[in-house]
Amino acid sequence: MSAADEAVTLIADLRSALARHQRAGAWAAPGERSARPVGVVDDAPVEPGRRTLATVRADLGDCTRCALATTRSNIVFGDGAADAPLVFVGEAPGADEDRTGVPFVGRAGELLDKMIVAMGWRRSDVYIANVLKCRPPGNRTPLADEIAACRPFLDAQLGVLAPRIVVALGRPAANTLLGTDAPISALRGRFHELNGLRVMPTFHPAYLLREPDRKRDAWADLKLVMAELERLGIQPPGA
Numbered sequence: 715m716s717a718a719d720e721a722v723t724l725i726a727d728l729r730s731a732l733a734r735h736q737r738a739g740a741w742a743a744p745g746e747r748s749a750r751p752v753g754v755v756d757d758a759p760v761e762p763g764r765r766t767l768a769t770v771r772a773d774l775g776d777c778t779r780c781a782l783a784t785t786r787s788n789i790v791f792g793d794g795a796a797d798a799p800l801v802f803v804g805e806a807p808g809a810d811e812d813r814t815g816v817p818f819v820g821r822a823g824e825l826l827d828k829m830i831v832a833m834g835w836r837r838s839d840v841y842i843a844n845v846l847k848c849r850p851p852g853n854r855t856p857l858a859d860e861i862a863a864c865r866p867f868l869d870a871q872l873g874v875l876a877p878r879i880v881v882a883l884g885r886p887a888a889n890t891l892l893g894t895d896a897p898i899s900a901l902r903g904r905f906h907e908l909n910g911l912r913v914m915p916t917f918h919p920a921y922l923l924r925e926p927d928r929k930r931d932a933w934a935d936l937k938l939v940m941a942e943l944e945r946l947g948i949q950p951p952g953a
């Protein structure tokens with residue numbers, strides 16, 4: 715690449731990063747951690763009418779848009795940094811998440827935390843959410859009408875966060891995000907485009923607990939994510 719081409723690319727990346735941070739209401743150079751509060755506690759002054767995680771959560775309210783409202787204990791909205799360039803998306807809350815209202819806790823959550831740390835990040839610097847915000851009874855497979863009712867709120871979260879990369883954890887999340895029914899083995903290992911987002915499907919931590927031999931494959935996927943973040947000039951905070 716010539717110096718001129720490199721300069722054009724750098725300027726385009728910088729403009730994109732600035733736009734992303736402006737949309738997220740945060741000011742930080744790519745990869746720097748914002749001083750903003752994390753998760754839904756997003757009460758910094760914003761332009762009138764502009765959506766934030768807090769306004770998306772307020773729109774969700776005490777949601778009764780599908781039948782899962784009758785069986786849940788807590789809505790599990792999401793957790794992490796409001797300016798996270800890296801987002802992890804799972805299928806739905808489990809029992810521990812339903813009890814605490816926090817996504818990816820329990821054994822699968824602990825493994826996800828380790829995966830994030832192995833990538834050089836911290837849980838508090840990324841964002842974690844599920845397609846569904848309420849637990850299906852007995853962890854059954856979400857129904858199509860439940861996904862249809864809840865998906866707009868994940869889309870709204872991603873619209874606010876405007877991450878550079880989304881890691882889809884497990885086949886259901888990857889299938890929902892990408893609009894396919896392909897198995898995870900056919901999807902993982904490469905990036906997919908979703909409305910300008912780069913999506914990397916990989917195995918769900920709960921699956922990796924049952925099939926530890928697949929951790930090597932998951933790590934290979936996460937290394938591709940790390941390499942892409944580096945290519946984009948995004949370093950873990952504190953790196």
Ligand code: SF4
Binds near residue numbers: 774
């Ligand atoms: S799963 Fe989503 S749409 Fe259904 S009640 Fe919970 S928050 Fe509402």
